Amino acid sequence: MYTLFKIAASLALKLYCKKTVARFQGNRGKKEPTLIASNHPNSFFDAIIIAVHYPEPIYFLARGDAFKNPIVTKFLRALHLIPIYRLSEGKENLNKNQDTFKTCLDLLHENKTILIFSEGICINEWNLRPLKKGTARLALMAMQDGLLNLRIQPTNVNYSSFHKNPKEVEINFNLCFGVHHIDQAKESIFYNTFNTLLKKNILNNMVVKEDLSDIKLVKPTSKWHSRLLKVVIAFPALIGFLSNYWIYWILKKITVKKTKNSVFYDSILFGMLLLLYPLIVFQLSAVVTFCFNLQMGLLLFFVMPISAWFYKSYKSY
CATH class of the missing domain: 3.40.1130.10 (Glycerol-3-phosphate (1)-acyltransferase)
Structure with a gap:
């Protein structure tokens, strides 16, 4: 396990x-x-x-x-x-x-x-x-x-x-x-x-600061390099946004409501995505297989997580 x-x-x-x-x-x-x-x-x-x-x-x-x-x-x-x-x-x-x-x-x-x-x-x-x-x-x-x-x-x-x-x-x-x-x-x-x-x-290599503003941990790539990569992955990232963002949006809304004024935001949101996202993708793929054919169902099963990675990468640059 x-x-x-x-x-x-x-x-x-x-x-x-x-x-x-x-x-x-x-x-x-x-x-x-x-x-x-x-x-x-x-x-x-x-x-x-x-x-x-x-x-x-x-x-x-x-x-x-x-x-x-x-x-x-x-x-x-x-x-x-x-x-x-x-x-x-x-x-x-x-x-x-x-x-x-x-x-x-x-x-x-x-x-x-x-x-x-x-x-x-x-x-x-x-x-x-x-x-x-x-x-x-x-x-x-x-x-x-x-x-x-x-x-x-x-x-x-x-x-x-x-x-x-x-x-x-x-x-x-x-x-x-x-x-x-x-x-x-x-x-x-x-x-x-x-x-x-x-x-x-x-404390060795630990970030210590008083304010709660977000920070940068990883050195950013050059602007021209980031722009080039965003252009290259723009289309699969768009597919990732259209096919996946609604799942993330719903689970995030639930998490924000349940974890208000607590330290559990990342834990609950990550846990729900870890457990529920594969089930949602599997069920959607099963519906597509039933309505169309196995090839379409398998295509959706692999395209959703792969395109989600492209969308995450697009947002990261």
């Missing part, structure tokens, strides 16, 4: 984003116990972006209140999600975190990779908020459990915009560090030392 989702999300990002760039300092993922510690500016869209561009499978710590339904729980676990409970989700649930930490330690002993958002909160902004002690606590538990080769992968995700599409995205997988050299005798000292080191490394 995880592999299929990663492939589907990777293809969908090519339509949703103008460009995504992943930069690695050092090795591109290793078969060692690893904690990816990242900033968290854009809800669970951050996790999708990181998972798609990281070479190894990733396990995610997610809000515990999403695991109430047994069927949903089975689906989320198939996608490598692990529940973590906060006080706001009920004091009675905090004891369940012991099972969560055990699961994490078992995965790390198997040289797996776990993603944790170290700020503990998501806000649409170009800034790093104070780090919670959750990442440090898990790292200390891993060390005490004999995982002396634990790697911490400081990561940041930068967006050109939080509410416009197509957007540019940068993922910086900064240089890993170990924690065996940090004094573990006193928890508070370990936590403070760990978070100071982690903050410094997450």
Whole structure:
């Protein structure tokens, strides 16, 4: 399930984003116990972006209140999600975190990779908020459990915009560090030392600014080059607009209404497009096949997503 989702999300990002760039300092993922510690500016869209561009499978710590339904729980676990409970989700649930930490330690002993958002909160902004002690606590538990080769992968995700599409995205997988050299005798000292080191490394190549205006992440091509490309792809882009934009417009309207004054815009819109767009294209192709012939249905099935990519590219230049 995880592999299929990663492939589907990777293809969908090519339509949703103008460009995504992943930069690695050092090795591109290793078969060692690893904690990816990242900033968290854009809800669970951050996790999708990181998972798609990281070479190894990733396990995610997610809000515990999403695991109430047994069927949903089975689906989320198939996608490598692990529940973590906060006080706001009920004091009675905090004891369940012991099972969560055990699961994490078992995965790390198997040289797996776990993603944790170290700020503990998501806000649409170009800034790093104070780090919670959750990442440090898990790292200390891993060390005490004999995982002396634990790697911490400081990561940041930068967006050109939080509410416009197509957007540019940068993922910086900064240089890993170990924690065996940090004094573990006193928890508070370990936590403070760990978070100071982690903050410094997450901020490496991270965009930090006070205002909320959109930014440029990728160096633009020359004007004449952009104009030439727009002329070349204008016709397939027009087909893409006529055949696809109505789907995007409807789903965007729903998303804007449902996510007003929240941080879930990109996550919900991308999720709906990822799940619903293939179904809509398939159904339209089936109708055309029924009304005309199989060749026409197959033509529509391939032309819609391909022309959508041309329209996205046209808007990007």
